[in-house]
Amino acid sequence: MRCRRCNQPAVFNMRQHKLAFCGAHYPAWFVERTERTIRKYHMFAPGERVLVAVSGGKDSLALWDVLLKLGYDAAGLYIDLGIGRGASNDDGYSAASRGKIERFVAERPGARFIVVDLQDEYGETLPQVARRVQRGRAKPCSVCGLIKRHAMNRVARDGGYSVLATGHNLDDEAAVLFGNLLHWQTGYIARQAPVLEAEEGLARKVKPFCRFYERETAAYALITDIDYIFEECPHAVGATSLQYKDILNRMEQEAPGTKLQFYQGFLRTRQANFFRDEADQPTLIPCPACGQPTSTQGLCAFCRLWTRQAT
Amino acid sequence: MRIIYRNQVWELQGQRRVRDAIEEVGLEPYTVLAMRDGKLLAEDAMLDEDDDVRLVAVISGG
Numbered sequence: 001m002r003c004r005r006c007n008q009p010a011v012f013n014m015r016q017h018k019l020a021f022c023g024a025h026y027p028a029w030f031v032e033r034t035e036r037t038i039r040k041y042h043m044f045a046p047g048e049r050v051l052v053a054v055s056g057g058k059d060s061l062a063l064w065d066v067l068l069k070l071g072y073d074a075a076g077l078y079i080d081l082g083i084g085r086g087a088s089n090d091d092g093y094s095a096a097s098r099g100k101i102e103r104f105v106a107e108r109p110g111a112r113f114i115v116v117d118l119q120d121e122y123g124e125t126l127p128q129v130a131r132r133v134q135r136g137r138a139k140p141c142s143v144c145g146l147i148k149r150h151a152m153n154r155v156a157r158d159g160g161y162s163v164l165a166t167g168h169n170l171d172d173e174a175a176v177l178f179g180n181l182l183h184w185q186t187g188y189i190a191r192q193a194p195v196l197e198a199e200e201g202l203a204r205k206v207k208p209f210c211r212f213y214e215r216e217t218a219a220y221a222l223i224t225d226i227d228y229i230f231e232e233c234p235h236a237v238g239a240t241s242l243q244y245k246d247i248l249n250r251m252e253q254e255a256p257g258t259k260l261q262f263y264q265g266f267l268r269t270r271q272a273n274f275f276r277d278e279a280d281q282p283t284l285i286p287c288p289a290c291g292q293p294t295s296t297q298g299l300c301a302f303c304r305l306w307t308r309q310a311t
Numbered sequence: 312m313r314i315i316y317r318n319q320v321w322e323l324q325g326q327r328r329v330r331d332a333i334e335e336v337g338l339e340p341y342t343v344l345a346m347r348d349g350k351l352l353a354e355d356a357m358l359d360e361d362d363d364v365r366l367v368a369v370i371s372g373g
Contacts, residue, residue, distance in 0.1 A: 001355050011351045023351065171370075215369045218344055222351050222367065230367060245370065249341050 005029075012219045015256035023223050030220045034066045034208050041194040043206040044163045050074040051114075051161035051203070053152055054104075056097030056229045058221040059167030061104055063209055065226060067165070068108060074165070075112040076101065079151045081144065082118055082125025083233065094125075097229050104226065114159070116151045122306060130235075133305055140235045143305065150302040153292055156203035168207040171214035174259045175244040177266055190275035194267070200284065201293045213259065214245075312358050316343065316366040330354040333366065342369055 001010040003022035010020035021029055037043070044050055050067060054060040054076040067074035078101050084092020098115070105113045119125050126144055130136030136143040156164050173192070180188045196205040209217055221228055236242065251258045269275075284293035287300035294300035299307065314321040314336050321336045329352050333340045343366040345352040358364060 001353050009356075010353050011356075013353055013355075020353070215341070215344070218367065218369045219351060222344060222346065225349075232368075232370065242370065249339075253339075253341055 011223070014213070014216065016213070016252070016260050027220060027224050030212075030216065031066050031069055033211065034063075035070055037194070037211050038070075038206075038208050041206070043165075043195055043208060044072070044204070046072065048073065048163055049159075049161045050163045050165050051152070051156050051159065052076050052165045053148070053167070054078050054101055055167075056100040057167070058226065058228045059169050059172075059209060059214075059217045061100070061167075061226050061228050062217050062221045062224075063165060063167040064104070064111075065108075065224065066220075067208070068111060075114060075159075075161070076105070077114045077116070077152060077155050079148050080115055080117040080119075081147070083127060083235065085119070085125055093229075093231065093234055096231075100227055100229050114155055116155065118147065118151075129305055141239060144235065146301055146305070150290070150292065150300075153202055154290070157201060157292075161203055162198070164203045164205050166205065166207055167209055167217070169209045169212050169214045169217050170259055170263055171245050171248070172241075173207070173210050174248050174263045175241045177263065178244045178248060179240060186275065190270075192266075193270065199293065201286065201291065210263070211260075312360055312362040312364060314364050314366065317368075325360060327358050328354070329356050329358060329364070332358055332364065338366065343367060344369060 001013050001020045003010045003025050004019055005025040006022060008022045011023045012026050013020040050072055052064045052074050054064055064076050078098060080094050080098055083094040105111045130140035130143045152164055194207050194210045198204040248259050282295040284295055287294045287303055289299055289303040292300055312323050314332055329345045330340050346365045347362055
């Protein structure tokens, strides 16, 4: 197997693209493809302020790295959920993740980094909130998603960032699509897109890695020596999204390109307005406590987490 | 050669291609990437008897 660009021995092969690259040319291809995706979906332009949600994992750190290489004005946001926090604040999954980000920043002078510490700001860690509220006992990941979305929107709004970028890759998107199709969640299907335009009080959300396989982002991180957290979040063990990923990967093994066709076919169908009627959203009104848009009267779902009624 | 994945270590005798070694220790090749001396290895790369190969899960992170 030889590098497409220089004919030297390849270190990474992508059967779905019939492409292989050496260690020098793979990162270049990866960065160029990210830029093409940003332009293809009109995600953002040079000069716009981009907030990158970073978890310490390969996808988000790779995304931040690529955006900095491309010269975008990209700051990182880490939400410290206090997962695995013990007697000391320096142990556990969240602390390890934060350590990876601090190292990433230390190696890139000028990279700006914002931290939201859930316990410092709200008095509880994610595991504590999840144990206390009904929706968290059944699904801690549901509470986690709610908290992260709220924090990302707040920091973007308060910091004047017009764009919020996340490291969702094609495997993530395909797994979400697969799950929503299995359950015919047509409203969710209609709103799944590489770009969610800004709404009142909400920044534009973009997924510049939505055309990369998870294997491709992992290879980029490893080849470029990004030190990321290898472990999966302890709360994600057994998650249905991981089961869907596994099913799709088995299909991919038999027919390379299956995941790419599944997702890109969906995007083409979506572009043809196949799901347009389903995309109509309820009118959003500001939450009286935090000001973020909500579809319900009274406090938004995030603010309700911190009231006693949530127990 | 030694194949290292998370907390597990396997010892294999003789030469092998990366893909074959991964299958031999009971893992699916699409779930991991192989590294030797900190460098990524292609699936068809040949491994020697005295190599240490670290496997990294493709799915990881928060």
